[in-house]
Amino acid sequence: MDSLDPQGPIAKDIDGLFRLTLYIATAIFILVQGGLLYAAIRYRDRGERTPEPKQIEGNARLEVIWTVIPVLILASIAVPTVDRIFKYTSCSDDALHIEVIGHQWWFEYGYPDEGFTTANVLVMPTDTEVCLDMSSDDVLHNYWIPKLNGKRYLVPGQDTVLLLEATEPGEYWGQCGEFCGLSHAKMRARVIAMAPDDYAGWLAEQQQVAVMPAEGSLEQAGLDLFLGGQCVSCHNISGVTAANPALVDGAIYGPDLTHFASRSVFAGAVLNLDDPGALEEWIDNPPLIKPGSFMPNIDLTQQEIEALAAYLRSLD
Amino acid sequence: MATTATPGSRTIFRRPASHTGFWSWITTADHKKIGIMYGYTAFTFFILGGLEALLLRIQLSQPDSAFLSAAEYNAMFTMHGTTMIFLFVMPVSAAFFNYLLPLMIGARDVAFPRMNAVSFWIFLFGGIFLYTSFLFGTTGPPAGGNLAEAASRLGSGPNGGWFGYAPNSGIRFSTGTVMDYWSIGLQILGLASLISSINFIVTVFNMRAKGMKLLRMPVFVWMTTVVAFLLLFSLPIIAVALFMITFDRSFGTLFFDPSMGGDPVLWQHFFWLFGHPEVYILILPAMGIVSEVLPTFSRKPLFGYPAVVFAGAAIGFMGFGVWAHHMFSSGVTPITQAAFGLSTMAIAIPTGIKIFNWIGTVWGGKIKLNTPMLFSIGFVGMFVIGGLSGVTHSIVPADWQQTDTYYIVAHFHYVLFGGAIFGLFSGLYYWFPKLTGRMYSEALGKLHFWVFFIGFNLTFGPMHWLGLNGMVRRTWVYAEETGLGPWNMAVTVGAFIIALGVLVFMANWSWSKRNGPIAPFDPWDARTLEWTMPSPTPEYNFAVNPVVTALDDFWHKKYTEDSDGRPVRRPEATALVAELEEVGLNPPAPIHLPNPSYYPFLVGLGMPMIGYGVIYRGAAWGIPLGIVGALIIVGSFIGWGVEPLEEPHEEHEDHSDEPGTDHGEDA
Numbered sequence: 001m002d003s004l005d006p007q008g009p010i011a012k013d014i015d016g017l018f019r020l021t022l023y024i025a026t027a028i029f030i031l032v033q034g035g036l037l038y039a040a041i042r043y044r045d046r047g048e049r050t051p052e053p054k055q056i057e058g059n060a061r062l063e064v065i066w067t068v069i070p071v072l073i074l075a076s077i078a079v080p081t082v083d084r085i086f087k088y089t090s091c092s093d094d095a096l097h098i099e100v101i102g103h104q105w106w107f108e109y110g111y112p113d114e115g116f117t118t119a120n121v122l123v124m125p126t127d128t129e130v131c132l133d134m135s136s137d138d139v140l141h142n143y144w145i146p147k148l149n150g151k152r153y154l155v156p157g158q159d160t161v162l163l164l165e166a167t168e169p170g171e172y173w174g175q176c177g178e179f180c181g182l183s184h185a186k187m188r189a190r191v192i193a194m195a196p197d198d199y200a201g202w203l204a205e206q207q208q209v210a211v212m213p214a215e216g217s218l219e220q221a222g223l224d225l226f227l228g229g230q231c232v233s234c235h236n237i238s239g240v241t242a243a244n245p246a247l248v249d250g251a252i253y254g255p256d257l258t259h260f261a262s263r264s265v266f267a268g269a270v271l272n273l274d275d276p277g278a279l280e281e282w283i284d285n286p287p288l289i290k291p292g293s294f295m296p297n298i299d300l301t302q303q304e305i306e307a308l309a310a311y312l313r314s315l316d
Numbered sequence: 317m318a319t320t321a322t323p324g325s326r327t328i329f330r331r332p333a334s335h336t337g338f339w340s341w342i343t344t345a346d347h348k349k350i351g352i353m354y355g356y357t358a359f360t361f362f363i364l365g366g367l368e369a370l371l372l373r374i375q376l377s378q379p380d381s382a383f384l385s386a387a388e389y390n391a392m393f394t395m396h397g398t399t400m401i402f403l404f405v406m407p408v409s410a411a412f413f414n415y416l417l418p419l420m421i422g423a424r425d426v427a428f429p430r431m432n433a434v435s436f437w438i439f440l441f442g443g444i445f446l447y448t449s450f451l452f453g454t455t456g457p458p459a460g461g462n463l464a465e466a467a468s469r470l471g472s473g474p475n476g477g478w479f480g481y482a483p484n485s486g487i488r489f490s491t492g493t494v495m496d497y498w499s500i501g502l503q504i505l506g507l508a509s510l511i512s513s514i515n516f517i518v519t520v521f522n523m524r525a526k527g528m529k530l531l532r533m534p535v536f537v538w539m540t541t542v543v544a545f546l547l548l549f550s551l552p553i554i555a556v557a558l559f560m561i562t563f564d565r566s567f568g569t570l571f572f573d574p575s576m577g578g579d580p581v582l583w584q585h586f587f588w589l590f591g592h593p594e595v596y597i598l599i600l601p602a603m604g605i606v607s608e609v610l611p612t613f614s615r616k617p618l619f620g621y622p623a624v625v626f627a628g629a630a631i632g633f634m635g636f637g638v639w640a641h642h643m644f645s646s647g648v649t650p651i652t653q654a655a656f657g658l659s660t661m662a663i664a665i666p667t668g669i670k671i672f673n674w675i676g677t678v679w680g681g682k683i684k685l686n687t688p689m690l691f692s693i694g695f696v697g698m699f700v701i702g703g704l705s706g707v708t709h710s711i712v713p714a715d716w717q718q719t720d721t722y723y724i725v726a727h728f729h730y731v732l733f734g735g736a737i738f739g740l741f742s743g744l745y746y747w748f749p750k751l752t753g754r755m756y757s758e759a760l761g762k763l764h765f766w767v768f769f770i771g772f773n774l775t776f777g778p779m780h781w782l783g784l785n786g787m788v789r790r791t792w793v794y795a796e797e798t799g800l801g802p803w804n805m806a807v808t809v810g811a812f813i814i815a816l817g818v819l820v821f822m823a824n825w826s827w828s829k830r831n832g833p834i835a836p837f838d839p840w841d842a843r844t845l846e847w848t849m850p851s852p853t854p855e856y857n858f859a860v861n862p863v864v865t866a867l868d869d870f871w872h873k874k875y876t877e878d879s880d881g882r883p884v885r886r887p888e889a890t891a892l893v894a895e896l897e898e899v900g901l902n903p904p905a906p907i908h909l910p911n912p913s914y915y916p917f918l919v920g921l922g923m924p925m926i927g928y929g930v931i932y933r934g935a936a937w938g939i940p941l942g943i944v945g946a947l948i949i950v951g952s953f954i955g956w957g958v959e960p961l962e963e964p965h966e967e968h969e970d971h972s973d974e975p976g977t978d979h980g981e982d983a
Contacts, residue, residue: 001785001786001787002784002785002786003717003718003784003786004784014713014714017711017713017714018714021707021708021711025704025707025708028704029704032672032700033697035679036675036678037697039675039679039680040678040683040693043614043680043682043683044683044685045682045684045685051682051882052615052883052884053615053680053681053682053882053883054616054680054880054881054882055617055881055882055883056616056617056676056680056881057617057618057619057621058619058620058621058673059620059676062620062672062676063620063623063673066668066672067665067669070664070665070668074662074664074707077661077711078657078658078661081654081657081710082654082657084712084713085650085653085654086650086654088713088716089650090650104461138458138483138489139458139484139489139580140481140483140484142645144788149716150645150713150714150716150717150718151645151717151719155574155580155581155646155647156483156574156575157574157575157579157580158574158581158647160647173798175786175788175791176788177645177719177720177721177788177789178481178720179390179476179484179789179790180484181489182386182387182457182458182461184791184792185386185788185790185791185793186793188795270795285464286462287457287461287462287463291386291457291463292457292458292461292462292463293457293461293462294458294460294461294462295462296462
C-alpha cells in the first residue's frame with residue numbers, strides 16, 4: 001500500500017512528478033522557514049542593544065519579485081501536470097478491458113470477453129495496459145492500487161475508467177478510498193499481476209464450471225446446504241446453481257463463488273483463505289466481522305459451518 | 317452619564333433592563349457580550365471535538381483495534397469534522413469579529429445589534445440540536461444489510477462524514493435519523509452565519525469612524541469583510557443543497573438518488589462550491605489576527621499593507637474557482653481537472669504574497685517573542701507547510717494518489733490547526749487584556765505554545781508519511797501487514813500532547829482572568845483603535861467618537877519618525893494616553909445604546925423545534941411541535957418589529973461612579 005514504491009509505468013510517472021514537486025517545495029520550505037527563523041532570532045528585542053526599527057511600509061519591487069517567481073515555478077510544473085491529466089484519463093484502443101463494480105463492501109471484477117466474473121482479487125497480465133471500466137451498484141466507492149496508479153471513483157449510474165499497468169508479476173494491495181458506509185475500512189482490494197502466459201492459463205481455468213464434490217463427502221454435504229439454504233439466493237456457482245442472482249435486475253447479490261478457493265483473500269479482501277478458521281468465522285457471523293454486511297448470520301450449527309467451509313475450499 | 321434607557325411599557329412584555337447577571341446575557345444586544353458568549357460556546361464545542369479526536373486516535377493507535385465499533389468511529393470522525401468547522405473555528409472567528417470589529421473601526425456596536433444576538437442564539441441552539449443526535453438519533457445498516465449489534469449512543473451521532481456525500485447520506489443507505497440531525501442542524505447553523513455576515517458587511521461599510529477610509533482599516537477588519545462576503549455568497553449554495561438532501565431524505569424527492577436518475581456528483585459540486593470558500597472562511601480571520609500581531613510585536617508597520625489586503629481579497633474571489641480540486645478522482649473530465657488544477661496553482665500566488673509580506677514585517681524589527689507573537693510566528697511557519705503540501709494537490713496526477721489519504725488529513729490540519737487555530741490562540745492571548753482588564757501568565761502562555769507546537773507536529777507531521785504509505789481516511793481499522801502501526805502510535809501520542817496544551821491554556825485563562833495582574837492601559841504599545849479605550853471595554857466602547865487620520869492611527873498619535881525613519885515617541889504621548897484613559901471612563905456626554913431584548917433568544921429557541929418537527933413528523937407530537945416552533949419565531953419577529961431599538965430616555969441617570977467595569981468578561 002505504498003505510493004512511494006511504484007511498480008508500473010503510470011505510477012512511476014506520477015511518482016516522478018510528485019518527487020519533482022516535492023524537491024521544489026522542499027527548497028522553498030527551507031528558504032521561507034529559514035528566513036522566518038532568522039528574522040525572529042536575529043531581530044529579537046535585546047533591550048537597549050536593539051535599536052528602534054526603521055518604519056518600512058513596503059517595497060513595490062519586492063512585491064513584484066515574489067509574485068513573479070512563484071508564477072514561473074508554478075508554470076513550469078503546470079505543463080507536465082496538464083499533459084499527464086490527458087494522458088491518464090482515457091484508455092488506448094488496444095487496452096485490455098476489465099469491469100469493476102463496487103458493492104458495499106467488496107469489488108466485483110468482470111472479464112467481458114471471457115464471460116465470467118470474480119471478486120476481491122483482480123488478476124491481470126503484466127506489461128499490458130489494463131483499462132478498468134468502473135461503476136457502482138450502491139454508493140460511491142474509490143478504487144486504489146497505490147503501486148499501480150492513483151484513485152478513481154466508482155459512481156452509481158455513471159461510468160469511469162482507470163488505467164492499471166504492472167511491470168513485475170506480484171501481489172498488490174488496495175483499498176476503497178471513498179467513505180462508503182459502515183464497513184468502508186473493510187473494503188479492500190488485491191491485484192495479482194501475472195506473466196501473460198500464466199494469465200492465459202488462469203483465464204482458461206476461470207472459464208471452467210465448478211468442480212463437483214465426491215458423493216458422500218463433507219464437501220457434498222456443504223454443497224447440499226448451499227443449495228438448500230439461503231446462500232444460493234445471492235451467490236452464483238457456475239455449473240451448480242440454476243440461475244445467477246447477479247443477472248436479476250436490481251437484485252442485491254454477493255461474490256461469484258465458482259472458483260472461490262483460487263482466490264487468496266475473501267470478504268472484501270480482508271480475510272486470508274489460508275488463515276485457519278477465518279472462513280468458518282466469516283460464515284458463522286458475517287456482520288460481526290463486517291458491520292452492516294449484506295450477508296446475514298443465519299444461525300448455522302458448527303457442523304453445517306464446517307461442511308460449507310470444506311465445500312468452498314474445494315472450489316479451486 | 318453612560319445611560320441606557322429605563323424599560324418602556326408600550327410592548328406586550330416588559331422590556332428586560334438588567335445589565336448584569338444571567339438575564340443580561342440572555343437578552344443582551346451588546347456586541348461584546350455576544351462575542352464573549354460566542355467564544356465560550358465555541359470553546360466548549362472545541363473540547364467536544366477534541367475529545368472525539370482523542371477517541372479516534374485511541375482507536376487508530378494500533379492495527380485492528382476494537383476500542384471503538386465501526387458505527388462509533390464513523391460518528392466520531394463525522395462529528396469531529398463538523399464540530400471543529402461549524403461549531404468551533406467559524407463561531408470562534410465570529411467571537412473575534414463581534415468583539416473587535418466595532419472597536420477596530422471606532423463604532424459603538426454593529427449595525428444591527430439584535431440581529432447579532434439572533435445569530436448567536438441560532439448558532440447555539442443549532443449546535444445543541446446537532447448534538448442531540450447522540451441522545452435521540454437512530455442509525456442502521458443500509459437497507460437490506462445486517463448488524464451483529466445495535467449501535468451504542470456514542471455511535472448514534474451523524475455518521476456520513478462532514479461532507480455528507482450522496483447517495484451514502486440518502487435515506488436508502490443511511491436508514492436512521494442521524495443524517496437528518498446533520499442536514500437540518502447544518503441548515504440552522506448556516507442561517508446563523510448568513511445573518512451575521514450581512515451584519516458585518518453593513519457595519520464595515522456604514523459605521524466606520526470619521527476618517528477611517530477603507531484602506532485605513534486594520535487588516536483584521538479587511539479579512540473579516542472578505543470572510544463576510546464569502547459567507548454571503550457560499551452559504552446559500554450549501555443551504556440549497558441541504559434543503560435538497562433533506563427533501564430527498566424526508567419527502568421523497570430524488571435529487572441525488574442515482575437509481576432514479578439523480579446525480580450524486582451534483583452533490584459534490586454543490587458541497588465544494590460552498591466547501592472550498594469555507595476553507596478560506598476558516599483561515600482568513602486567523603490571517604487577519606496575525607497581520608495585527610506581527611507588526612505590534614515587531615514595532616514596525618505591516619509590510620506591504622495594500623498587497624496583503626488585495627491578496628486577501630484575491631484569495632476570496634479565487635476561492636470560488638477551485639472547488640473541483642476536491643474531486644480530481646471523481647471521474648470529472650480531463651478539461652475540468654486541468655482547469656481546476658491550474659486555478660489551484662494560481663491561488664498559491666496571493667497566499668505566497670501574504671507569507672512573504674509577513675516575513676518582511678518581522679525582518680529588521682524589534683521583536684518581542686511573547687505568547688501572541690510565538691503563536692503568530694508558529695502560524696506562519698506551519699501555514700507554509702500546509703500551503704506547500706496544498707500545491708502538491710494541484711499536481712492533479714499526484715492528487716489521484718493522495719486524495720482520501722492521511723496526506724490530505726495532514727495538509728488541512730497544517731492549514732486549519734497549525735494555521736487557523738494557532739492564529740486564533742495568538743489573538744486570544746493578544747486581546748486577553750482588552751477582554752478582561754488583566755494580564756495572562758506569560759510563562760504558562762509560552763508553555764502552552766511549545767506543548768502545542770511539539771504535539772501538533774508529532775500528530776500531523778507523520779500523517780503525510782502515513783498517507784503516502786497507503787493509509788486511507790475514515791477507515792476504522794487497518795491491517796497489521798501495512799506496517800502503519802508504529803507511526804499511528806506516534807500520531808496518537810502527539811494528539812494527547814495537544815490535549816495537554818489545551819489544559820495549560822484553560823488553566824492560564826481561568827486563573828489569569830481573576831488573578832492576573834491588572835493590565836496597563838496600552839499593554840503592547842499597540843497600533844489600533846481598540847487600545848485607545850479602557851480595558852475591559854466599557855459598555856459604550858468609545859466615550860468620544862474617534863477621528864482617524866492614518867492607518868495604525870493610535871501608533872502615529874504616539875510616535876513620530878526621526879530622519880532615519882525610526883520611531884520616536886512624541887513628547888505628548890504620555891499625556892495623550894492618560895487623557896484617553898480618563899475620558900474613556902468618564903464620557904462627557906450621554907450615550908444611547910441599544911436596549912436588551914428577549915426576542916433574539918426566542919427566535920433561536922424556535923429553530924430546533926422546527927427541526928424536531930421535520931424529523932419526527934410521523935409522531936403525533938412532531939408536526940405540532942414544529943408549528944409551535946414556527947409560531948415562536950414569527951411571533952418573536954413581530955414583537956421585535958414593534959419594539960424600538962432604543963426606548964425613549966426619560967431621564968439620564970448619572971453612573972459616573974460605576975465606570976463600566978462590571979460589563980466585562982464575567983460569563
